[in-house]
Amino acid sequence: MSDFTQRAPIALNDPTLRRNFRRAMDGLMSKRAAQFADPAAWAALRERGAMAKARAVARLPELLEQLEAKCTANGIHVHWAETTAQANAIVLGILQKAGAKKVIKGKSMVSEEMELNHFLEGHGIKAVESDLGEYIIQLAHEAPSHIVMPCIHKNKGEIAQLFADNIDGLGYTEDVDALTAAARRVLRDEFATADAGISGVNVAVAETGTLVLVENEGNGRLSTTLPPLHIALMGIEKLAETLDDVAPLLSLLPRSATGQPITTYVNMITSPRKPGEKDGPQAVHLVLLDSGRSRVYADEQLRDTLRCIRCGACMNHCPVYTRVGGHTYKFVYPGPIGKILTPQLEGLDCAGDQPHASTLCNACVEVCPVKIPLADLLVRLRTESVHSGHSQAVKGAGSRRSLHETLSWRGWQFMYAHPWAYGLATRLMARLGNLIPAKAPLMRQWTSVRTKPKFAGKTLHELARDKGFDHE
Template sequence: MIAAPLRPAAATPDFTARTTDALADAWLKTAIDRTTGTARAKRAAIVGQWPDFAVARERGKAIKDHVVAHLGHYLAEFERNAAASGSVVHYAATADEACRIVVEICRSAGAREVTRSKSMLGEEIGLPHALEEAGIGRTETDLAEHIVQLAGERPSHIIWPAMHKTREQISVLFKAHHTAPHEEETPEAMAASARRHLRRRFLEADVGISGANFLVADTGSVCTVTNEGNAEMTTTPPRVHIVTAGIEKLVPSMGHAAMMLRLLVRSATGAALTQYTTFHTGPKRAGDRDGPDAFHIVLVDNGRTEMLAGEEMRAMLRCIRCGACMNHCPVFNHIGGHAYGGTYPGPMGAVLTPVFDGLTMQTRDLAHACTLNGRCREVCPVDIPLPTLIKGWRTRSWREGLEPRSMRSGLGVWRFLALHPALFRWTLGIGARALRLLGRGRGRIHALPALGAGWTRYRDMPEPPPGPTFLQAEAARRRAAAR
């Protein structure tokens, strides 16, 4: 496939520069509002039709916690049953090892071209780069991933990877790269153009690579969930099917998988069921009309056992990658996914990026961008305490001395004022009067001087209401109550 090379994460500017660019992009905000607004409305409607959603949520949480607590047992059971069905199971401790295994399988199969169904685990381990460096042609088959690949960009959302693209931009990409591009500027015509282009790739691919939404321990099956059918076209026609999956994707049985699917789909797309929910169990058998001759499953650790060993991050292993947390996150809804700079954006990215990339001066910014409003936990289908995990990274960042001097100095001033209540109240009163002068009775302050300029660059500051401050009003209330 002829496409622009994927830009590596290291080449991107720092978080402040990325967010500045995102906030200045008026179309991006419109695109995010349309996509996530629709997702929120559809999720609210479908959850509202499920009276026992809260019970199911607790059950889903319990299933994932049980698997994580007995991960070794279920890994062994899954490997045993997968092998019995003819699958070959590989273990990879790191992202590099996982990529090396996949590339070696492709080379052993003599593969020159591979198709890939959407997989965030593949993005996480850098599989697109590894295939490119090995000289193996790669075609992304999910429509949005196809768009992102043509643009040489990274996904901006784990469910809607191309949510940042306009129809006009997609039209230009398709006309530049498709051999039989669309003539009418309609979504239907553009989708048909992609279908014509991808159909040949599906049939010519030597290897198909997919992710896994769930791994079923008692059958050794791999479950994929899509709305386009591209996963089935990726996993069925090629001679070899390779699955890359995180070790936390396990569930004990088909019954548990069905339970988790109900939570996943409702939280991800606001539907009762996706168009295609497929269970793959080994390669083609005697008498089967289609399917791969070889079936490989690469189980990837990449920091997950470290998360398991530490109590702070263990709850994150419940994550089923539904994207609900970012759809409801006010920060994500202002800056989009690319501003986060990692594979996973939004609240989940603020937690996971420091796990995969280490806590550095760059990744620490993600935790500090969070408002800690708690909406992400409210909508999480497995009740991950995301605000608590994010606060944990803030604490560690402070402990390791990664906070800039300005923040440490500012908190030092705050601490001094907090320890001197009279001075704190006086300063608060002066600040409220200054803000009222800047607001001039308009209700909003459009520009603040000095350190406050960063706040009002892209938003207004509410003007303090007339009358006493909260502390003054509370003091007056207590005096009146004491009389």
């Protein structure tokens, strides 16, 4: 099922899913609000963070080269991939050369874009997710429903059953400490025997060639420290110019995401293990993934999409996301950021429904820590989806153009430009409007979810004349 409007009712009629999301999003919204209680401090910090990302986007090509040069000088191998297929091939090549049979993974949305786990399993390499949420959905063979909290759609009971079915020696328990301890036991052995660790990157610092990763569990640190080989995956936009930009971005990211002043761990990696050091990977690779981002970059307005630091605040505050959950969007990035990013990465011809799954209420715009004008971009993409030839910025532009809609608007335009046509049409509707069945073509889509309006017996002009107004 490809269309959002077909999937949404299924989610809306699932009371468990509705409850799970409502509870989680309410909690996240109030925790975030408490973190930014001082409006002046929020405004100053947000402006600093937004401009840091705006500068990084404006200078993207030279910063990528600087990052590459710095990383290389620090001993990190840098790879470039135009497509997810290329990125998968690069990762596989590195792993095969090292003879790796098992990788342990920290959370990475880019790896979800690549469908890396599936790809590696197809080549005989086992990929184990180690973030607790990712581990849970890997057991359930599901995709993340949120970019920060991947298993937020599941409740305790569902997770308890999943663990009882999959972990040897563990009975059904809803005790969160017991569930967490069970995951620790299983995954600790996986860490100890993994041949490589794979992670994402939250911020890459061009000035120093440093990869910054934030997390609470310690699985990210383990994945990037214990195995002999570390492969980091990042989208080409995840850059900061200088180390100076890291502090404001670190102050915005966890507070916006989970309402925490700081994550338990901020892990800054600048090189592989140096001579004399006792641990850390012997080799570190960085894979830079484009996958449509450089096309987004071509358009000056759409380019703002690339500021995103993936905090998830937009989805936490979205009235649509909260009600339908992340899986309804079908693609890797759900919620408002997904609605603007997915059609640009995948094309409007296959994700053109996404920008329409919004009320344009502006809640996402108000909380975005890097000031992405999400509502403007949603409107722009809606326009692109019905105007072929408007610009070449987005793949599949005009793919949602329909003859019905075009003709309706042409008719509307004609009516409003010609007073005689307007008078004729309104008088006709006043006399005959109530005779048109609700299921008539053109009207059906509107009346499928609304009561058909009742037409008054006289037009506004006729009523005005009756009251004695002869000229408008």
